Amino acid sequence: MMLTTPAAAADKAAGWNEGGGEQDEALHLTPNLENGIEVYEVCAACHLYEGWGQPDGTFPQLAGQHRHVLIKQLADIRALNRDNPTxxxxxxxxxxxxxxxxxxxxxxxxxxxxxxxxxxxxxxxxEHGKQLYKDNCVRCHGEHGEGVEEKYYPRIQGQHYNYLMRQFAWIRDGKRRNANPDMVKQIQEFSDKDMAAVLDYVSRQQPPADKLGVVGWENPDFK
Structure with missing residues (x-):
């Protein structure tokens, strides 16, 4: 069995998001929002026209997510760097x-x-979740789960609790191959109780008012 040396682990952590390929190309192209609407119609079958996903966690909320994060995840799925057969x-x-x-x-x-x-x-x-978040998550995801676009740290505020639970467990247990190794290391000792507490707290972090829709909003681009 091949053992991972500290140097190799450090290299992996430094290179988890080296980019290249479609990720870099898409980042440097000027977006055409009209075409974006047409393309999104394919996505809406699961993520809904509003981009709000499903509260049961089957599909995440995409609306309002940082564009850099969306590009990375979509490019990773296409390149088979993230497993998402659906x-x-x-x-x-x-x-x-x-x-x-x-x-x-x-x-x-x-x-x-x-x-x-x-x-x-x-x-x-x-309260337990709040303390865990303060001790483990603030450095990357921000005080209220707002993330950092330039570093590809996702916005987790406003995300469905059940989706957060599934992704956190996969990251902790080594089942999400494009996860940031720093996060894997940070959360590897979390119990299921810890995981539920911190994500319960995260699920209650409200995005800024200018990012929020109104209850019952329907996307006018698909009327």
């Missing part, structure tokens, strides 16, 4: 187009107002 066929160039379409659709998704009523946790251990 989405993979819909993300292929023959379904949505090439790097220009990635640039277009991600720019469009980033403009969508966010769901003001995402799926939240049970609210039973919030």
């Amino acid at each position: 989405m993979y066929p819909f993300a292929l160039p023959e379904s949505i187009g090439g790097p220009q379409s990635i640039a277009d659709v991600t720019a469009y998704i980033a403009t969508l107002p966010m769901n003001p009523e995402p799926g939240r946790g049970p609210g039973t251990d919030l």
Whole structure:
């Protein structure tokens, strides 16, 4: 069995998001929002026209996510760097187009107002969750889960609790191959109780008012 040396682990952590390929190409293209709307119609079958996903966590909320994050994740799925067999066929160039379409659709998704009523946790251990978040998550995801676009740290505020739970468990347990190794290391000792508490707290972090839609909003671009 090949053992991972500290130097190799450090190299992996430094290179988890080296980019290249479609990721870099899409980042440097000028988005066409009209085409983004057309491309997004493919995505809407699962993520809904509003980009709000499903509270049961089947599909995440995409609306309002940082464009850099969206580009990276879509490019990773297409390059088989992130396992998502449900989405993979819909993300292929023959379904949505090439790097220009990635640039277009991600720019469009980033403009969508966010769901003001995402799926939240049970609210039973919030103080523990708040402390865990302060001790482990603030450095990358920010005080309120706002993330950092330039560093590809996602906005996790306003995300559905059940989706957060699934992704956190996969990252902690080594099942999400494009996860930031720094995060894997940071959360590897979290128990299931810790995970539920911190994500319950995260699910209650409200995005800024200018990012939120109104209850019952319907996307006028698809009327």
